[in-house]
Structures are given as structure tokens and as C-alpha cells.
Amino acid sequence: MSSITSQEIKVEFLKSKIGITGVVILSILIFTSIIVIVVIPVDTFKGWNNPENWISYPKVAIPVWINLFLSEKIPEHRILDTPNINYGMSGDILIITHQFGINFDYDDFPNDFIYEFSTKYSGTPLLQMDVIRPDGIQLKLLSTSLPHSDSNSIHSERIFSTDEAIRKNLYLQSNKFLFSLSNLSSEDIIFSKTENHKPLKGNYIFLIKMYGNNLENQIPESKLIIGGKAFGMMGTDELRRDLAMGLLLGTPLALFIGLVVAIASVVMGLLYGAYAGYRGKKTDETMMRFNDVIYALPALPFLIILSVTVSNSIFMMVGFLMLFGWVGVAKVARSMALQIKTRGYVEAASMMGQKNSKIVLRHILPQLLPYAFASIAISVPAAITTEAGLSFLGLGDPSFPTWGQILHDANVYGAAARGLWWWIMPPGIMIAITGLAFVFIGNALDAIINPKLKR
Amino acid sequence: MITLLITIALVGSNMDSILKQEVAFQIRSEITENPTISKSFSSVDEFESFIQTQIEQRVKTLGLDEPWYSPQRIGLTMYKILFLDFGHATFLTSDSGSSDVREIILEKLPRTILLFTTATIIISVIGIFLGALSGSKVGSIIDRITSSFAIISSSFPVWWIGMLMIFLFSFMYQIFPARATPLIPSSDPSYIGSLLYHMTLPLITIIIIGFGSWAYLVRNFIVGIMQEDFIIAKKIMGINQKKIIYTHALKNAAPPIVTILALSLSGSLGGAIITEAVFDWPGMGRLYFEAITVMDLPVIIGATYLLTVFFLISIFVADLLYGYFDPRVRTG
Numbered sequence: 001m002s003s004i005t006s007q008e009i010k011v012e013f014l015k016s017k018i019g020i021t022g023v024v025i026l027s028i029l030i031f032t033s034i035i036v037i038v039v040i041p042v043d044t045f046k047g048w049n050n051p052e053n054w055i056s057y058p059k060v061a062i063p064v065w066i067n068l069f070l071s072e073k074i075p076e077h078r079i080l081d082t083p084n085i086n087y088g089m090s091g092d093i094l095i096i097t098h099q100f101g102i103n104f105d106y107d108d109f110p111n112d113f114i115y116e117f118s119t120k121y122s123g124t125p126l127l128q129m130d131v132i133r134p135d136g137i138q139l140k141l142l143s144t145s146l147p148h149s150d151s152n153s154i155h156s157e158r159i160f161s162t163d164e165a166i167r168k169n170l171y172l173q174s175n176k177f178l179f180s181l182s183n184l185s186s187e188d189i190i191f192s193k194t195e196n197h198k199p200l201k202g203n204y205i206f207l208i209k210m211y212g213n214n215l216e217n218q219i220p221e222s223k224l225i226i227g228g229k230a231f232g233m234m235g236t237d238e239l240r241r242d243l244a245m246g247l248l249l250g251t252p253l254a255l256f257i258g259l260v261v262a263i264a265s266v267v268m269g270l271l272y273g274a275y276a277g278y279r280g281k282k283t284d285e286t287m288m289r290f291n292d293v294i295y296a297l298p299a300l301p302f303l304i305i306l307s308v309t310v311s312n313s314i315f316m317m318v319g320f321l322m323l324f325g326w327v328g329v330a331k332v333a334r335s336m337a338l339q340i341k342t343r344g345y346v347e348a349a350s351m352m353g354q355k356n357s358k359i360v361l362r363h364i365l366p367q368l369l370p371y372a373f374a375s376i377a378i379s380v381p382a383a384i385t386t387e388a389g390l391s392f393l394g395l396g397d398p399s400f401p402t403w404g405q406i407l408h409d410a411n412v413y414g415a416a417a418r419g420l421w422w423w424i425m426p427p428g429i430m431i432a433i434t435g436l437a438f439v440f441i442g443n444a445l446d447a448i449i450n451p452k453l454k455r
Numbered sequence: 456m457i458t459l460l461i462t463i464a465l466v467g468s469n470m471d472s473i474l475k476q477e478v479a480f481q482i483r484s485e486i487t488e489n490p491t492i493s494k495s496f497s498s499v500d501e502f503e504s505f506i507q508t509q510i511e512q513r514v515k516t517l518g519l520d521e522p523w524y525s526p527q528r529i530g531l532t533m534y535k536i537l538f539l540d541f542g543h544a545t546f547l548t549s550d551s552g553s554s555d556v557r558e559i560i561l562e563k564l565p566r567t568i569l570l571f572t573t574a575t576i577i578i579s580v581i582g583i584f585l586g587a588l589s590g591s592k593v594g595s596i597i598d599r600i601t602s603s604f605a606i607i608s609s610s611f612p613v614w615w616i617g618m619l620m621i622f623l624f625s626f627m628y629q630i631f632p633a634r635a636t637p638l639i640p641s642s643d644p645s646y647i648g649s650l651l652y653h654m655t656l657p658l659i660t661i662i663i664i665g666f667g668s669w670a671y672l673v674r675n676f677i678v679g680i681m682q683e684d685f686i687i688a689k690k691i692m693g694i695n696q697k698k699i700i701y702t703h704a705l706k707n708a709a710p711p712i713v714t715i716l717a718l719s720l721s722g723s724l725g726g727a728i729i730t731e732a733v734f735d736w737p738g739m740g741r742l743y744f745e746a747i748t749v750m751d752l753p754v755i756i757g758a759t760y761l762l763t764v765f766f767l768i769s770i771f772v773a774d775l776l777y778g779y780f781d782p783r784v785r786t787g
Contacts, residue, residue: 299746381609415622416626417622432610439609440606
């Protein structure tokens with residue numbers, strides 16, 4: 001095996017199609033993770049488990065692109081935060097108008113709508129909310145006075161579509177509809193045709209007006225959320241988290257775990273095995289017995305025990321995975337070292353009085369490098385799936401959104417039985433793709449090192 | 456043995472504190488339940504100190520005052536375990552309500568054997584035939600499909616496929632139930648049928664994921680053997696291809712295959728912790744997981760010990776079979 005030079009490996013590798021596919025997938029993944037690390041701020045990363053960050057997102061929303069395949073369009077979740085702002089005067093009263101336009105082109109009613117705002121005022125301004133429908137009908141939704149304040153103060157509020165006042169106002173205008181409005185929620189009425197209870201498509205305009213006699217009144221923040229059942233590229237989960245974000249954040253983590261564990265355990269195994277093989281005799285015997293002991297340990301139960309008793313931080317987990325990863329490599333490295341040791345140049349080197357460590361590092365290890373690369377590539381998927389498995393059991397580091405963690409949440413909320421495929425499929429596919437990339441590379445290298453299998 | 460030592464070392468300290476807390480709790484409740492004792496004290500301090508001394512006494516009699524790593528306690532534990540006396544589980548109970556670890560394990564083990572050992576046997580049979588087939592026709596379509604399937608299936612986590620299967624077959628087309636545990640009590644005559652029905656989904660999942668890598672392994676052995684001189688000689692003699700593969704090549708590939716089979720059979724007894732969690736299969740894997748999460752030391756030790764024993768036995772059996780199939784390793 002040692003007759004292959006690195007140049008030959010490169011040439012052979014470029015010839016193998018799987019190898020190149022693997023490298024291409026891997027570079028795409030690495031590219032994504034670099035972008036993720038650079039573009040996504042640390043706050044988003046830390047805020048993954050904070051429900052407050054996700055409050056304006058919908059619950060278990062299906063990915064948006066699914067609408068391309070459906071004849072009946074599912075309403076998209078819309079967050080409108082750039083209103084058209086107008087200031088007007090009527091006498092000495094200042095009227096601030098915020099106008100939200102939405103093109104509603106779906107075959108189902110939205111879930112709800114929420115108007116989220118914060119105002120700066122003094123006195124007792126009046127807030128009025130209207131909607132102009134595509135058929136020209138203007139519905140009054142709400143007209144309420146904000147709490148009185150003498151000085152200039154800030155007031156934040158959320159107005160929900162479930163508000164009783166909105167419902168009452170709509171009932172008062174029930175003569176515009178040809179069917180009974182009882183037991184319908186406000187969004188079902190607003191977005192309905194007048195003749196029957198079907199969604200009316202077209203442009204809706206939501207008008208929010210604030211009347212006040214203080215000229216310094218302002219609405220600095222104003223956001224209208226039309227709650228839908230579809231959101232984003234990958235949908236959202238039960239805790240309203242954007243799954244696309246989770247998948248992206250998981251990429252660098254998975255690569256980090258896989259690569260660090262694989263490289264570290266292969267290097268450990270190589271050094272251990274090569275040294276044992278080179279020294280031979282009693283050293284070899286004791287070192288290999290120790291190896292056997294670890295080999296006989298059931299890995300997964302021990303990983304679980306370790307993560308329960310010691311710590312479940314992601315860095316400790318990497319360490320634990322390493323503990324069990326080096327054993328197999330050490331065995332092979334030892335048997336290869338036994339062969340290499342008998343070569344003339346190694347004997348010559350030892351006769352010249354070179355130090356053991358130098359012989360192992362200079363003369364034996366370089367011969368094992370091709371094997372090392374192949375086994376690194378092959379052990380990466382194992383590390384990733386093991387970590388994902390532990391996270392899936394709920395033993396992972398909860399502060400890091402790994403793919404296993406997402407799947408764990410999916411399982412906890414019964415995503416499989418509820419048919420929430422967009423919650424289950426993507427993380428698993430990502431795990432599999434990452435694994436495949438490394439397996440492809442590993443197999444291509446393996447075929448070069450062991451030409452016997454290639455035939 | 457060493458596995459056990461490490462297990463005890465890892466969970467020992469936690470276990471001790473749990474046991475001590477339990478003793479303290481027991482004594483407190485015993486005393487408060489008995490009003491005559493609590494009435495006989497004049498002040499709260501006195502009462503507290505009495506409880507404290509009681510607890511210390513109890514701890515001493517149970518031998519808990521010595522640390523868990525003291526030779527006496529470890530020796531005692533090891534000695535008991537050797538004779539399969541695992542003691543009583545602290546938290547978990549078997550379905551029939553017994554807390555004897557041996558009974559719990561004996562209850563879970565058959566279920567795991569039913570699912571995982573069956574799956575392993577089916578996997579190995581499919582794998583050996585498919586491997587032999589593709590190994591004899593290297594480069595053919597079957598070979599390519601098998602190899603690529605093996606590579607692809609090895610990078611999918613089994614439990615994820617399990618979730619997908621649940622999604623497909625119990626949500627989309629409601630053929631199989633999502634939970635693998637039957638709802639009828641085990642005394643019911645239709646229990647076995649229902650159990651088998653509930654078992655189908657996990658069984659299919661495990662087989663789909665498993666047989667690819669088996670076939671790939673066997674294929675690689677066969678490819679190696681097909682290049683040996685004696686096979687080529689047989690080919691030249693005109694013996695038909697099928698006979699060569701199934702009698703001569705497979706017999707020569709047998710030693711490593713038997714070793715792997717023995718190991719995977721004994722490994723299957725432990726069940727797959729995660730797969731059992733997904734399918735909610737009440738076997739050894741889930742027992743293990745539950746025991747670890749609540750730190751039920753006797754159960755953890757019992758299960759680990761049993762699995763290690765099976766592991767050693769299967770290595771031994773594999774070695775014997777190795778000698779039978781490959782006479783070269785038989786010595787004097």
C-alpha cells in the first residue's frame with residue numbers, strides 16, 4: 001500500500017466520479033457554513049431557544065413553496081412592517097395615518113391578524129382601524145381611545161383579531177353581507193365575499209388612524225401581521241421557530257462536530273497504534289489489551305451515561321465521541337506498523353540510533369497517511385449521526401440548534417404522527433447529505449488504497 | 456468486569472447521594488407519621504437533631520457512610536452481580552409491578568429478541584445472498600445497486616428513517632400503528648397477533664437500513680476470494696458459477712461472516728436505544744435509556760452486565776466456529 005505516492009492518489013482521485021461528487025457536496029456545505037458564520041449574527045444564534053424572538057412567526061406553518069404545487073393556495077404568513085405614513089390636520093387635530101396594503105391571493109382565510117404598535121403621545125388620542133376591501137367596501141374595525149397621559153409617554157400594545165370590540169363592530173355592519181355572521185371570527189368576515197362565505201381575493205388596505213391634539217404625537221413602531229398557514233422556505237415548528245434558520249445554523253455545527261471528532265480520533269488512533277506496533281513485545285501487548293477493553297465497551301450506553309452524569313455541553317460531547325472513536329483506527333494502524341517496521345529503511349534508522357518517537361513520526365506515520373485520510377472521511381458520518389442520535393434522545397446541548405435537536409423537538413411534539421413532514425424531512429436529509437459527502441470521499445480514497453476491492 | 460467497574464465509577468457518586476436522600480426522606484416520613492414521637496419533643500431543634508442522628512444511624516447500617524469506591528462496597532456489588540443478583544431497582548418497575556431487576560430484564564429481553572434478533576437474522580440472510588450475487592458479478596447492475604444502496608443507507612440514521620416510516624405508513628396511509636406497543640393486555644389470546652402487527656413497521660425499518668451494509672461486506676469478501684487460485688482452477692475445470700459461489704466461495708468467506716454474525720446477534724440483544732425510543736418498543740434499549748435518565752443504578756448495571764456476558768459468549772462461540780470453518784487456525 002505504501003507504493004502509492006500522494007501524487008498518484010490525487011490523479012486517481014480526480015478520476016473517480018463519486019469522489020468528486022463528495023468533494024462538491026462538501027464544498028457547498030463548507031461554503032454555506034462560512035456564509036452562516038459571517039452573515040447570521042450571534043444574537044440570532046443565541047436566541048434560538050428564546051420564544052420571545054419568534055413571537056410574530058406562525059405556529060407549524062408549511063413551507064411557502066408548497067403553494068406552487070397546490071391548486072388551492074394556502075395563505076402565507078405576512079409580516080408587514082413598512083406602512084405608508086401620512087400626516088394630516090383637521091382643525092387643530094393631528095391625524096396620523098398608517099396604511100398597510102396586502103395582496104390577498106389565497107383560497108383560505110388567514111388564521112388571525114395582529115396589529116403591533118408603540119406610540120409616543122400626550123393626552124388621550126383616538127386610535128381607529130379600518131379596512132378597505134378589494135370590492136370597495138370599507139369596514140370599520142375598531143375605534144378606541146388610548147390611556148390618558150399628561151406628559152409625553154410611550155405606549156405599546158398589540159391588538160388581536162380576537163378582540164371583542166372588533167367583532168362587535170363587524171356585527172354592526174352585518175347588513176353588507178348576505179349570510180349570517182354569527183360564530184364567525186373577525187378575519188373570516190373581513191376576508192370573505194359578501195354573497196357567500198368564501199375568501200375574496202384582491203388588494204386589501206388596512207388603515208390605522210390616530211387622532212390627537214398634540215402635534216408631537218408619533219407612531220414609531222407599527223407592524224401588521226396577517227397570520228397564515230405557510231411561512232418561509234422551510235416552514236416553522238411548534239415553537240414558531242423558522243426552520244430554515246435552524247437548518248442553516250446546524251450546518252457549521254455538524255461539520256465542526258464531525259470533523260473535529262474524526263480528525264482527533266484518527267490522529268490519536270494512528271499515534272497509539274503505530275507506537276504500539278513499532279515497539280512490539282510487551283508494550284504492544286499491554287497497549288492492545290487496553291485497546292480491547294475500550295473496544296468491548298458498549299459505546300452508545302456509555303455516551304448516554306457520560307452525558308447524563310458529566311455534562312452535556314457540545315464540547316464535552318465531542319470529547320466523549322473521541323474517546324470511542326480511536327479504537328478501531330489504532331488496531332489497523334498497529335498491524336500496518338508491524339509490516340512497515342520490517343522494512344529496510346526503518347531498521348536502518350533504528351540502527352543509526354534515531355529516537356523511537358522520531359522513527360514513528362518520520363518513517364512510519366507518513367506511510368499510513370492515505371489510510372488516515374480515508375478513515376477520517378469514513379468516521380465523520382458516524383460522529384455526526386451519533387451526536388444527532390444523542391440530541392434526538394434529548395441529551396444534546398440544548399443551547400445549540402443542531403439537526404438532531406430539531407428532530408428531537410419534532411419527535412417531542414409528535415410531528416410524524418401529525419404529518420408535519422417539513423419538520424422531519426429536511427434535518428434528516430441534511431444529516432444524510434453531509435454523511436454521504438464524506439462517505440463518497442472515503443470510498444473513493446479506499447478504492448485507491450485497496451485496489452483489490454475495485455475490480 | 457472492567458465495563459462494570461467503569462459503569463459503577465461513573466454513576467456511583469450520583470447514586471450515593473440519591474440513596475442518602477432517600478434514606479433521609481424515609482426516616483422523616485416515618486417519624487412524622489407517628490405523632491407520639493413528634494409530640495415527645497419540646498423544641499424544633501431537638502426534633503431536628505433527633506432526625507439527623509436517626510438518619511446517620513440508618514446510613515451507617517446500610518454501609519452508605521463509606522464512599523462508593525471503598526473496596527468493601529465495590530467487592531460486595533461485584534460478588535452479588537456475578538451470581539445474577541442485581542438487587543432491586545430504585546425507580547423502575549416491570550409491567551407486572553415487580554421492582555426486581557432480574558424480573559424487569561427477563562420481561563424486556565424476549566421483546567428485544569423478538570424484534571431485533573429477528574431483524575438481524577433476516578438482514579444477514581438477505582445480505583449474504585445479495586452479497587454473494589453481486590460479488591460474483593462485479594460491475595453488473597445488481598452489484599452497482601447493492602453497493603450504492605449500502606453506501607447511501609449507511610449515512611441515514613435508522614431512527615430518522617423510523618420517523619419517516621411512521622409518517623408514511625401511520626399518517627399518510629394508515630396501515631400500521633405509530634406506537635409499537637400493543638394496547639391489549641398480554642393475557643389476551645390475540646396479544647401475539649397484535650404484537651406481530653405492531654412489530655412490522657420497526658422490523659421493516661431496521662431491515663431496510665441494515666441489509667445494505669451486510670451485502671456490501673459479504674460482497675467484498677467474495678470479491679477477494681473469487682480472485683484466489685483455487686476458484687480460478689475450479690472455473691477452468693468447468694464447474695458452474697453458482698456452485699462455485701455457494702459452496703466454495705461462501706464457505707471460504709464464512710469465518711469472517713460468522714464472526715460478524717455472532718457479534719451482531721449478541722449486539723442485537725441490547726436493542727437499539729434510539730430506534731426503540733422512536734417506535735416506543737418496550738425492550739432492552741428503552742429500559743436502558745429510562746434507567747440512565749433516572750439514574751437507576753441496579754438496572755443499568757444489570758443490563759450492562761448481561762450484555763457484556765452475551766458479548767463474551769458470542770466471541771467465544773465465534774472463535775469455535777472459526778476453527779470449524781477455517782481449519783488453518785486449529786492448532787495442535
